[in-house]
Amino acid sequence: MTKKIIVSNIEIDINRKNIKNMYLRVSGHDGRVSISAPLRMKNEEIIKFVTNKIQWIEKQKRKFENSNIQYKYDYVDGEIHYLWGKPYVLRIVTGSKCRTDIIDDSLILTIKNDCTAEQREKLLTEWYRRQLKDKLPVLFDKWEKIIGVHAESVSIRNMKSRWGSCNTRDKRISINLQLAKRPIMCLEYVVVHELVHLLEASHNHIFKGYMDKYLPEWRGIKRTLRSV
Numbered sequence: 001m002t003k004k005i006i007v008s009n010i011e012i013d014i015n016r017k018n019i020k021n022m023y024l025r026v027s028g029h030d031g032r033v034s035i036s037a038p039l040r041m042k043n044e045e046i047i048k049f050v051t052n053k054i055q056w057i058e059k060q061k062r063k064f065e066n067s068n069i070q071y072k073y074d075y076v077d078g079e080i081h082y083l084w085g086k087p088y089v090l091r092i093v094t095g096s097k098c099r100t101d102i103i104d105d106s107l108i109l110t111i112k113n114d115c116t117a118e119q120r121e122k123l124l125t126e127w128y129r130r131q132l133k134d135k136l137p138v139l140f141d142k143w144e145k146i147i148g149v150h151a152e153s154v155s156i157r158n159m160k161s162r163w164g165s166c167n168t169r170d171k172r173i174s175i176n177l178q179l180a181k182r183p184i185m186c187l188e189y190v191v192v193h194e195l196v197h198l199l200e201a202s203h204n205h206i207f208k209g210y211m212d213k214y215l216p217e218w219r220g221i222k223r224t225l226r227s228v
């Protein structure tokens with residue numbers, strides 16, 4: 001059973017286990033903080049332990065939030081942007097109507113004369129959203145059949161600290177828009193990961209067992225997501 005406590009505004013999952021010592025962990029996957037604690041340890045002791053470590057936890061979380069999920073761009077001509085892991089040179093051209101096209105190795109952003117960097121970013125973000133929207137139905141169909149679960153809703157969100165999320169109670173899954181920039185296998189991995197949460201909510205050995213069964217290469221893909 002996982003219980004939650006909140007210390008200094010930080011939500012902490014507590015997993016009771018048959019162990020002697022307490023272990024504190026900040027997930028590199030979603031920045032979530034969890035503690036493994038001995039079965040009979042008092043809550044007060046756990047809170048005291050967390051309070052003593054709070055600066056370290058905050059530092060780890062900050063490190064995670066500043067991670068490389070979101071690239072920084074100026075949205076100017078010549079900049080390299082990615083779609084499904086492949087690099088394209090951004091070309092800014094002016095026209096009467098805003099649009100985004102891929103031609104050979106170029107990502108052509110047609111904008112009106114007075115388009116600001118924010119507006120360019122917005123145009124590209126919407127374009128990435130459409131790319132993901134094209135891929136997601138096929139991937140969800142495929143993996144829902146294989147895993148034998150069904151997501152009630154799937155949304156695309158531009159998130160800073162996680163690749164996806166799953167509300168297991170309402171069966172709502174969110175996929176990070178930034179995945180459109182990574183190799184397609186990364187998107188597939190996140191889809192499988194979030195769907196497997198409908199079988200097992202936490203990242204425990206049961207969860208990993210399902211991942212090994214459905215996507216044996218998941219560990220390598222996860223490393224790719226961290227290193228790019």
Ligand SMILES: [Zn+2]
Nearest residue numbers: 193194197203
């Ligand atoms: Zn997860």
